[in-house]
Amino acid sequence: MKFLTIRLLASFLIAPLTLWFVPASAALAQEAALAQEEDRPTPLQIVALDECDPTTFNAMLGPDFCKNVALAFAFPFATKFADLFAKAAARAPDPGWDFEPDSVTINKGTPLVVVNQGGEPHTFTEVAQFGGGFIAGLNGGESTVPECAGGFKRVAVAQTRILQGSQLQVTGLSKGEHHFECCIHPWMRVTVDVK
Numbered sequence: 170m171k172f173l174t175i176r177l178l179a180s181f182l183i184a185p186l187t188l189w190f191v192p193a194s195a196a197l198a199q200e201a202a203l204a205q206e207e208d209r210p211t212p213l214q215i216v217a218l219d220e221c222d223p224t225t226f227n228a229m230l231g232p233d234f235c236k237n238v239a240l241a242f243a244f245p246f247a248t249k250f251a252d253l254f255a256k257a258a259a260r261a262p263d264p265g266w267d268f269e270p271d272s273v274t275i276n277k278g279t280p281l282v283v284v285n286q287g288g289e290p291h292t293f294t295e296v297a298q299f300g301g302g303f304i305a306g307l308n309g310g311e312s313t314v315p316e317c318a319g320g321f322k323r324v325a326v327a328q329t330r331i332l333q334g335s336q337l338q339v340t341g342l343s344k345g346e347h348h349f350e351c352c353i354h355p356w357m358r359v360t361v362d363v364k
């Protein structure tokens with residue numbers, strides 16, 4: 170009888186305690202997860218831009234290769250396919266093909282998010298030294314850097330490709346200076362300084 174009373178008393182006491190603890194610990198876990206999320210650094214955005222002319226690019230490279238989102242049909246500032254090559258050969262590459270910003274400083278652990286807002290594909294490829302990409306006609310006389318050699322046939326290069334309208338995240342950069350360029354349009358360059 171006495172034993173039963175104690176057990177009963179115990180369950181009366183413990184049951185509500187348990188009920189109180191369970192939601193409390195769940196709430197604590199949720200709070201910890203939220204705090205961790207807040208500690209996570211906000212990614213730094215870099216945009217890839219270009220002004221490909223859909224008519225001439227797609228005639229050369231296939232339908233839907235160039236999807237200019239900067240209203241190329243309404244305004245006459247798009248660059249024709251042949252002109253892009255002519256300007257690169259004259260070592261005055263088209264400034265409409267650009268990564269912005271050109272140089273960034275981030276703290277170690279901050280991810281980069283590179284968004285392709287241009288009309289055609291680009292790559293965001295880390296290189297030891299800036300130089301030519303894998304299309305000789307766009308290199309302005311510079312030779313292809315080893316990191317771009319082989320083009321998209323090489324998985325390492327393909328992994329750095331950013332299709333029109335998509336994005337690439339770069340994480341885990343070590344402290345120091347890093348160089349990134351487009352392996353197609355090698356005048357698109359970014360220097361990243363990691364503190």
Ligand SMILES: [Cu+2]
Binds near residue numbers: 353
């Ligand atoms: Cu490019």
